[in-house]
Amino acid sequence: MTALYLPSLVRIGGGALNELPAALKQAGLSAPFIITDAFMAQSGLLDRVKALLAGAGFRSGAFPNAVPDPTVASVEAALAALKQGEYDCVIGLGGGSPIDTAKMVAVLAKHGGTPSQLKVPHVQDDAGLPIIAIPTTAGTGSEATRVTVITDEKTDEKMLCAGYAYLPHIAIVDYELTLTMPRRLTADTGLDALTHALEAYVSRLASPFTDALALAAMRRIWHALPVVCAEPSNREARAQVMQGAFEAGMAFSNASVALVHGMSRPIGAHFHVAHGLSNAMLLPEITAWSVTGAEARYATCARVMGIVSEKTDDHTACEALVIALRLRNRELDVPTPQSYGLEEGRWNDLLPLMAEQALASGSPANNPRVPAHAEIVALYRKVWA
Template sequence: MVASLSLPRIMRVGRGAAEELGEVVAGLGLSRPLLVTDAFLVGTGAADRLAETLRKAGLHPRLFSDTVPDPTTDSLAPGLEALHDHRADAVIGFGGGSPMDSAKALALLGVQGGRMRDYRAPRVNHGPALPVIAVPTTAGSGSEATQFTVITDSGTDEKMLCLGPAFLPLAAVVDVELTMSMPPRLTADTGVDALTHAVEAYVSRRANPFSDGLALTAIGTIGRHLRRAYADGSDTRAREAMMLAATQAGIAFSNSSVALVHGMSRPIGAHFHVAHGLSNAMLFPAVTAFSVHAAPDRYADCARALGAATAMDADEVAADRLVDELRGLCRDLDVPTPRSHGIDREAWIRLTPLMAEQALASGSPANNPVVPTADQIQDLYGRIYA
């Protein structure tokens, strides 16, 4: 098997890396970036500080802050207008997964036009697109190092996975100082998101030796530090470890794939407006329990890396312990069920067949150790509700 690998050309990783953003952008020969972020980061002053870093490097940035959680085709329209008005030659995604997903989509639409639906999976998008520079503020999505973006179709509520090298950031600037203000709920949700990326990358049918090493390293780091970061947001060492692990997990799944958890998670986010990391966490233990029998050796490796099993444990025992550890982790991080999160039971039941159909259509379940049927996905949705 030949693995096709893609990474950002430039990565600046470490405390204070954001201060070098202007140098990175200027070094790429760019001068008019559109800085895509959200209202929260404008409110904290972080977006203006980053824009000033760009101006000090002699660049001419424009700020676009009207991104929304789980970006939609409608939310991209004003961003596209800002991109063209500014005559932008690059797009900087600054924030969590939503600003970065928006930035990636705008970079492609700004050059190629058309509708986002034209670029959804299974199409692989090679470009052209404007260069993307990613500056994450959460330790979870790994979007700064992936060739994926997820945009919800405003007309159908379908959360569309779009993939290909056109969406891979040209540069990533990863600075732990940008994550220090994350509240506990966001810390938990993004941390479980990163763990899901790493585990699914490792057990995926498209796993390879390159992604394997990064995935196992990320799993081990998250196992040692996620609870610490959740309990004490000022624990700089835990925050730094989680930031690095999230990027490693992003590189791993971008060069392998995600699987059933992500396939089922996207429709929950689209129809019930649940944050992506949280919907992953709701699904993670049950989907893993459904899947472990098909690849006990791979799941056992994950359990050992996470610290849930030892080298002395048989693979089947270790794989089962992984499921137990994921359940325990979700309890410790106060992950709600869909019911306790406030999702109406009748709406959940009514939409389950459509969510199962959309999960399968995304292509991610086909990478799972067990490729599920629509009925099996509906059953899993039923199990996790309460």
């Protein structure tokens, strides 16, 4: 038996943002509180959304100060702003960070408590305020997932919080909002989405439903991501990556992620590397280490992405997949932790703790090949340079 969790109402395609008022009315909602970041406020997108809502008769409030890798302090500030008015839902507008902030605020607004009380192994299924996700990047898939990640800035721990309560009720997936994304952000978020798809497919919790989504996402993202990095205004390629990110989000929300994500979160927490970039740094070498645990599955990934032909044997296909992932990182200028400028001494000192935190997240247990603590430390050392 497989349990599936998906957004209730989805508007997808160019111009989908204009459907926001209609979707809110369909859901019986009337007073949204918008959580976004300073960039979205300065770019004029927040004003556009507020005008769209006002024109349809909605009253709304906004918190424009969400931070990258949302912290407990930023969640508390957003929650305090929400409590100054009467709102019946929360809109996350922006990349994964504003959406993750909105998810946590929506739960705390109804149930109280703190993010640290809600981190896994706790599962928060009892819903908070309805969540509306409007992604402006094509990568995190947060608009389709029942997880949020909040950083405890006092301990540098990225707390994974999971449960039905974090699943957006409404997802507005409009690729036109990604047309102005810079190349670095496009590459990192796109590789994040590719990681979601690949890990969902090889996860020990995969199902035929998630397999179909993950394979579709891989095919789209692998072919379209280099195009959007080279031609930012290519609408068809942007649409493909956006849809792929959404499909990958639905896939990993129901099949979970694996070792790449488990190792990625501590890098983000301790060194403040963006989540998509830390995933991209890890993906080729973690895949190389993991393939023996599910050779047939990794080989299927290589075939679906067009890296090898349908007739290629599994072992050869897996070797080609790893080589292609390394070349794609080079093509998209993904740095190593060393070339990115992280401090080597601190990196080495933190390896035992980072490996411990990776294991504690639970994600490595879903990997086709499950690592011990010492093996994670060795993998961190391997990806360093």
